[in-house]
Amino acid sequence: MDVYEDIDILFDADLINVIEEINPHRTYTVRERRDHFNFWNDQEFFNRFRLSKATVELLFNEIQEHLHHRTGRNLDRAIRPMDQLLLTLRFLATGDFYICTGDFLGVHKSTAAKIVQRVVTAICTLRRIYIFMPNTEEQRHEKIIKFHNLAQFPRVIGAIDCTHIKLQSPGGERAELFRCRKGFFSLNVQVICDASHKILDVVTRWPGSTHDAHIFQNSSVYMRFENGEMGNGILLGDSGYPSRRYLLTPIHNPEGQAENLYNESQIRTRNVVERTFGIWKRRFPVLSVGIRCRLNLAQRIVVACAILHNIACQQNEEVFEGDDEEDQPVVYNGVENNDGGVEERETIIDYFRNMLTAGGFII
Template sequence: MSSEHETLLAVMVASGAAMIIAYLNKKKPRRYWRTELYKKRTGSELMLDMKFQSVSGQYKNFTRMSPTDFDNLLNRIGHKISRQETYLRSPISAQDRLAVTLRFLATGDSYTSLQYLFRISKQAIGRIIPEVCAALVEELAEYVKLPKTPTDWKKISSTFDTVWNIPHCVGALDGKHVVLQSPINSGSDFFNYKSYFSIVLLALVDGNYNFIFADVGCQGRISDGGVVRNSKLYKMLTENTLGLPLPEELPGRQMKLPYFFVGDSAFALSENVMKPYPGDHAPETSKRIFNYRLSRARRVVENTFGISSSVFRVLRKPMLLEPPKAEIVVMSVVVLHNYLRIHSPNLYTPVVVVVIFVLTRFTRP
């Protein structure tokens, strides 16, 4: 074959390949803007029907809050999650956006399941939920605050002293693994010692089951001690910018004792972080009594994790989300927990529920 023929053949092959690639990349016209299923959206009507029957408890079971709290949230973030109406079609309302997000947080259901309940496509739900969660975190950030003055820290210490019988304690510190589906191209970065993929929620809690600090997103393979060292809290603690009170004497004592956070044995012992004595000790010994008192205070943070995950069950299921979006979802649960603890304590955490959590913790061996 002559060189001219070879050149012509190469040109024909290249042009044919280009035509095939162009055909494959050609954007096909959309068959539907919306299918009939989504045109008959009934989310607003569903919420309205449950609102008029709020005495039955269905509204609270569906959204995990009262109609008043839902309307208050809608008024606060409605302008952030609303979309402009166009000539093509009406946008999904802010009420439906908030409702589908709260339902996702309450159940952890898949987007496919939610699309049939709210008549919103799963692609739209995938955009709505992170946007609404980000709006909730931004708007309710004031509900999760570290104390700034020694007086504020002493108020927390007073609660731990009177309710949990441990003086000079200014917070209970612990980490919670939030289960993820294996993130793409992450290797073993998020694979923890419990043999599943996770991100870590590091939380500091006061004596009334409220979050006062939360750090979300550390890789699951990192230990609790490593999570603390990588957190903003540790940096403030080492730089002495937390505003903790100066060491003081206990009643009837002369030695000055610093104010401290309580944690389990995974944390490193320091001047402001207290952990139990290692090993088993004989009953009625001072070390055994100290460990008992410290564990009573430390379990406050575990109870807080239990309360929030029993209401917002998205924390109990593997999240089919990438870590950045999962972080926003977890942080929205944290701020909603504090928001509902303040505005609807009797509805969100009835006294009987708190008593059951405490008794369950103390009856364990």
Template sequence: MFLSMALGLYALCSVRLRGRGLRCQEQQRRVRHHSRRLIRSINYPWQRVYQQRMSFEMMSEELCVRQLRFNKEAIGRLCDILQGDLRPSSKCRTALSVAMKVTTALNFYACGSYQASVGHMCKITQSAARACIHQVTDAIFRKASNFIRFDMSPVELRGRAVRFHRIAGFPKVLGVIAGSHIQLKAPNDQPISYMNSRGFHSLNVMIVCDAQMRILAVNADHKGSADDAFVLENSSLAQFMNKCPQRSGWLLGSSSYPLKTWLMVPYSKTQSKAQQRYNCAHVCTWQRGQDTVKLLKSRFQCLNRSKGILQYSPVKVSKIVVVCCALHNFALDQGQTLQPMEDTVSETDQLDTPDLDTVDTQESLKKTPTAAARAIREQLVDDRFGL
């Protein structure tokens, strides 16, 4: 009945306005517009039925750990931390809750799926999933310093050095540096500069971790074409270590990094048994950094190249990397253990790590180490590895 009334109104107005010339066209357009709105309101259901959404609160404990990498208690604590940043600004009953937003973002980080797949799992649209991922990423990124800290207090340094010493007997280690390339889609601006030596577009990410595989620092701002030495030299870590007055040890890095007074790297060619023992202890201790990268990519499959390419700009991918590192530390704080997955072993691609016998041919190592750095390494070899 209402539909016939609307159509009759439209026909009546059209007849009255017909033949009055071009000045009546605007009035005819308005009549058509109001008629369409009237018909739409008549056919629209009085009470719209929405699909039941799924947040972590409705999942089983096992499903939470498998799909989100955290148990319900840990996710609840994360929601409390992000409550102020993610609280809905609208009072509409269809607005997404904090729990819904965190569930959607964690599912994306953990499974490495596309936004549409994440939205299907959480029973929301692809555009809503995209908004959730961006909001949660920005919120955690702003709080990343609360999770990622390079504590240089004397007590912390001693404890960190003791834990590293237990691995292979390498003394005074403050942390190990590991690198990995995170693949992303070719950006519109200077795509060639993001192409790494393996032929795919990426960011060269540098991570510093301790013996417990906790991430102390992360740098995800450099393009894939940059080598490891360049990334280190242009990082805040290098400036911090050069100026740090409390430094009483060193970091360990691979052969792709230059030798410094605060960074010990292996010998390219050993000339004594002491240097061989030094190299062996160095590699065994430095491996903890690679294990951390494996664990990070196993926990958050969005960083794993075998699961797909991040379809975002380099700036957004950099934020996602930092957020995943912050959540990795949060997981360790909450006792969320995880074993590295088998398909992640090939993903610890420190592309610029050369073979020790060919290290002198690398462009990043043409700079001769300072006499002070060589003296410190020789003194270390004589004191701790010479028999």
């Protein structure tokens, strides 16, 4: 048989029809998309998206320019910017698979993944607006007063700690670096918060096996304290950190009433960061159940959730109560008094001792 006759056979119309019957092409359909913003009442909307309608509108106005389509093609089929935002908020509020998140809006899982990436990146552009350390004396004084009202610990402008955010295995030769001491893959995320549970600083670039103290000593906020940019303000941390002139930790074996009072006040004041973790992860469960995406997107999701949390705090949103995150720290075993930390701690202990002597009410 001539080679050209073989080609004719391959293009035989009857044969093509048989193939199409065996493996028919799926027709392109555009599924109906519910208007979730207007469909739900205020409480139902809040329960599903973790933010009120007013807050979502505020957020939408700040990022909508990043969500519009670049061309005017297929606008009748295009996903509206508000729908993109709501799909992403739904993803953050559930931590579900993309296929389930996509079904919520009637889009394919690949489309849902692209939308989440686009919206999360847009939210991250707001980082400098909503996440920042107190930069002026007036701002620092405001933080100090609010912390002092908790347990009368002086000069505190922030509480610092780290929390593990679960990840899927990032793969590659460095994957085991992300396995934390609890046995799962994670990012060890450093957070500094104020007395109102607002996040002042977040660091998301370290794998789960990294020690808390190492993260702090390689952060930009560490250099700001080293350079004296925070005035006489101090941070409170757990025993996983070294004691420094601007970072005070508990006394391992307190002796006497003044040292015990120092420890009690330090722990009660520092506890605000652990409660912040509980609120943060309850508000956006994707941080608790685990993030199933590429590493660089997971880091942006953590930052985006921090920004959204601060917006919710600013708007006095309802708090999703949850258990405070209690984690036994890995005690810092480095040089304890390498930066005047012990001397500074003694100064604060003397403050409590003087208050006791004067008969002042402490806690």
